[in-house]
Amino acid sequence: MESTQQAEQQRSAQQRRRQLLEAADRVVLRDGPHASMNAIAAEAGITKPILYRHFGDKGGLYRALAKRHTDALLAALRAALDAPAERRRRVEATLDTYLAAIEARPQVYRFLMHPAEDSQLPEQGFDVGRHSAPLLRRLGEELATVIRERVDLGPDSEQLARVWGHGIVGMMHGAGDWWLGERPCSREQLVRSLADLLWGRLAEVDDREGGPGF
Amino acid sequence: MESTQQAEQQRSAQQRRRQLLEAADRVVLRDGPHASMNAIAAEAGITKPILYRHFGDKGGLYRALAKRHTDALLAALRAALDAPAERRRRVEATLDTYLAAIEARPQVYRFLMHPAEDSQLPEQGFDVGRHSAPLLRRLGEELATVIRERVDLGPDSEQLARVWGHGIVGMMHGAGDWWLGERPCSREQLVRSLADLLWGRLAEVDDREGGPGF
DNA sequence: GACTGTTGTTACCGCAAGTAACTGCCGGAG
């Protein structure tokens, strides 16, 4: 016991931080986003104040935790997004990568989508329109960049690319969340349906005969 | 008679409940979703236990509060969705109605998007894929119904309509949230850009010459 | 050996959710 304790003590602060993050990860993935600091500290074999010395407050710990997972997922998505294939294939690969990730580790997904919890000091009123998780914001910007670089949108391409980036990410998120909860179809089918939507099938298909309004 | 007495009591209880909800509304819209039960009770001129007698727990109060606003917004959106106009106009009107609503009352928006708070007993692990606010779920289903009824999608129209419903709602939500936070363009422009996206412009536009991957 | 920084502890504060137990009131029964 003492030897391992001493060995642990001699490690650098960075390594300690990683250790703590891994312990926090285990607890959060087991108990959900409402895991208490006490529980995390206990899992790490220490007590609360040490966590606070390393991460400031709970928001800091959660932000650090979220950053790890976000970076990992973003790297995977970047790979799918940058693959040398035609556009439709890239879009499908990216959708599938995202959906496979949230399907494989739904607890991570649930944690990542928690919008910053508190972290809101009483400023004035409260910050509006910052519901989305940082992951979605980063993803939207990333996709906007890719669109801007790869697609020729004519004038206003800057604005248009950003709108589309966040819109497509939102579509992926919304459909993915619903799908993960109800599992109404296979992943391949979902990917194809969403790609079809983006490919304008909504505009092409006919109205039903006898529908109201016509 | 007992029945009339009970009816009167129920009626007054209903009125009281509405009064309390209105007070809660004021506090939540002033202080944000972290308003304390004490504060709400004080605003209503009473004390905590009465709130608990009426709503069970905080989740119950918040659910009742959210239902009011969700119903109101859904009614407005249904009107836009059912208007007798061509499809593109209906889509734009619906998008604009939603965006105008979140623009006009961002605090309501912020409150509605809070995903059910806790309310999760430790079953096994924790419920996966239920991040989205009830509003978004209901909206997605609503839109799916409209699509299914009005558009001829061939086989698998059931699944396809639901995927598209939730996907489009997610797109609206994601882009709307980002737009509300950064205000990068006018509402009209946002509406048009999103409608363009849905109308397949992404599939139509050309790649940039010299891009990677080709 | 005293001086200082790191790493850890215990014990506490403040605050919010939720509850138990009491009080005052009103309308009907004897």
Next chain:
DNA sequence: CTCCGGCAGTTACTTGCGGTAACAACAGTC
């Protein structure tokens, strides 16, 4: 008139969590 059951409302409490202050051991340094 009096007594009594039920309902609105209160005070005062428990529990649990985020966050912090103050203290305790141990390392290396002069």
